Amino acid sequence: MRFSKVKALLLPVVVVWTSIAAAQAPDVKSDLAANAALQYWQAFAHMPTLNKEQEKILAEWSTVSLDDPAVQKLVAGPRTSLMYLYRGAKENRCDWGLDYSDGVSLLLPHLAKARDLARLAALHGRYEFERGNKRALRDDAMGIMALARHVARDPILISILVGYLIEDTAIDLVAPYVPQMKAPFPQALTMYESLPKRATVQQTLPIEKKWMAGYVIRELRKAEQAKKGSWRELWQMLGPDVPDAVKQVGTVEEAINLTEGLLPRYDELEKMIGLPREEFDAQYPDFKLKASAANPLAGVLLPEFTKVLAKERRNQARLALLLAAIAVAQDGPEKLKEITDPFGTGPFEYRALDGGFELKSKLQFEGQPVTLTFGQRKK
Amino acid sequence: MNQPYDSLEAELGELRPCEVSPGLKWRVAECLAETQTIRPARPWSAALAGGLAAACLAAVLLGWRNDQGFEPGPIEIQPFAPVVANGDAKPTVQVYRRALARSSNALHALLDKHAARTLPPDSERAQIRAFMRSDELYASNGEL
Numbered sequence: 001m002r003f004s005k006v007k008a009l010l011l012p013v014v015v016v017w018t019s020i021a022a023a024q025a026p027d028v029k030s031d032l033a034a035n036a037a038l039q040y041w042q043a044f045a046h047m048p049t050l051n052k053e054q055e056k057i058l059a060e061w062s063t064v065s066l067d068d069p070a071v072q073k074l075v076a077g078p079r080t081s082l083m084y085l086y087r088g089a090k091e092n093r094c095d096w097g098l099d100y101s102d103g104v105s106l107l108l109p110h111l112a113k114a115r116d117l118a119r120l121a122a123l124h125g126r127y128e129f130e131r132g133n134k135r136a137l138r139d140d141a142m143g144i145m146a147l148a149r150h151v152a153r154d155p156i157l158i159s160i161l162v163g164y165l166i167e168d169t170a171i172d173l174v175a176p177y178v179p180q181m182k183a184p185f186p187q188a189l190t191m192y193e194s195l196p197k198r199a200t201v202q203q204t205l206p207i208e209k210k211w212m213a214g215y216v217i218r219e220l221r222k223a224e225q226a227k228k229g230s231w232r233e234l235w236q237m238l239g240p241d242v243p244d245a246v247k248q249v250g251t252v253e254e255a256i257n258l259t260e261g262l263l264p265r266y267d268e269l270e271k272m273i274g275l276p277r278e279e280f281d282a283q284y285p286d287f288k289l290k291a292s293a294a295n296p297l298a299g300v301l302l303p304e305f306t307k308v309l310a311k312e313r314r315n316q317a318r319l320a321l322l323l324a325a326i327a328v329a330q331d332g333p334e335k336l337k338e339i340t341d342p343f344g345t346g347p348f349e350y351r352a353l354d355g356g357f358e359l360k361s362k363l364q365f366e367g368q369p370v371t372l373t374f375g376q377r378k379k
Numbered sequence: 380m381n382q383p384y385d386s387l388e389a390e391l392g393e394l395r396p397c398e399v400s401p402g403l404k405w406r407v408a409e410c411l412a413e414t415q416t417i418r419p420a421r422p423w424s425a426a427l428a429g430g431l432a433a434a435c436l437a438a439v440l441l442g443w444r445n446d447q448g449f450e451p452g453p454i455e456i457q458p459f460a461p462v463v464a465n466g467d468a469k470p471t472v473q474v475y476r477r478a479l480a481r482s483s484n485a486l487h488a489l490l491d492k493h494a495a496r497t498l499p500p501d502s503e504r505a506q507i508r509a510f511m512r513s514d515e516l517y518a519s520n521g522e523l
Contacts, residue, residue: 158486
């Protein structure tokens, strides 16, 4: 009888233990393990701690001398990280476990780590290719591309931008070797199309509205409930460079009204981004002007899409250039007649170089046409 | 024969569930409501109930062993300034957005900085701070 209470208390523990044991065999990969992020975080954990010299090598991975002993030492180190990168890249599903309710305070520690892992893989791919290991280049490039897509899986503008940065690394890794690789174009196209899908810039708008602007509203209310007047401290977090009209907001109601007044703009912007490129470009400047005139908070909270869309288009152009180059390497420049520049009305511009060639898109980025050079890797 | 357990049993008998914060109650209620509206009862609901009971037991025992209560302290609002002074130490959405607003190079530099080292420790435990993350909020409520 004395044990009866103890037994009653311990019974749920036994029930939980037995049910867990029945549900999950330790040596069988569960569905939960089919999450690329788990593999990537193990890759990050095994990445070497870099000193200043190694940081520089990684930043200049595409041009550093492969004969440099410091480079060779760095390349020899991250085998385990790369193993986990390849494993992560094979998974279609990737959940970084982000808690969007953290709003603008949401931590994104995986972004910087992923970018460095991509650079490390790129240096490794380059090193191995130069030693005759073409397979390693392919594995590293595909691993980097998948990582880029997985990073950009969350519809958060910064995540998408870092995804583009990482894709750039993969393109810069492969481009110089395209003439030597002579990869079959259909195979390259299949591999490209099998990559995980990233979030679109358009998909970020509902997230921005609910979790960024909405977060500010919720936090202002919470702060004011906890202590009168404390909303002001939160309001300051919008930054020192906000317009005077924002700085001069005098009450929490006014602050909330101002933020709520911005919410319909997110919906308008979402629709606008879905328009054809030319129409968006024509309408967006006017939208920005009107939104800022109507609500001084617009310039503070609404994302600046000009830069983001410019990066998105550059990324699209570079990927198209790379695929076109693979076709050219297989079938010659004549093949370009069958491929239309997505930012023009005709094919990409071709220019033969010593040991390679150059392709140019009609798309302008920062005042220059987007161009890729194939072949001619500096050693 | 059972004499050695008398003191343990007596202590267990005196234990009472601790008061949980309104926030925790609200979240649990929300989760339960969501589960009920979306899914009918499943066979594993017994295991879930057992898990909750076990969690309660663990909380009770830990509270007993540590001889600590869960009395929520007064809510304090920390001045906003330290968060700004902390600058771009943590890789948050807002820090990256600000960097991007300056230039692409500023964003790259920040990624370099965040890649180079692990996250800095929190300088001090805040009760409630400007735009807190949920982990900090739960910790400040004494729920973690």
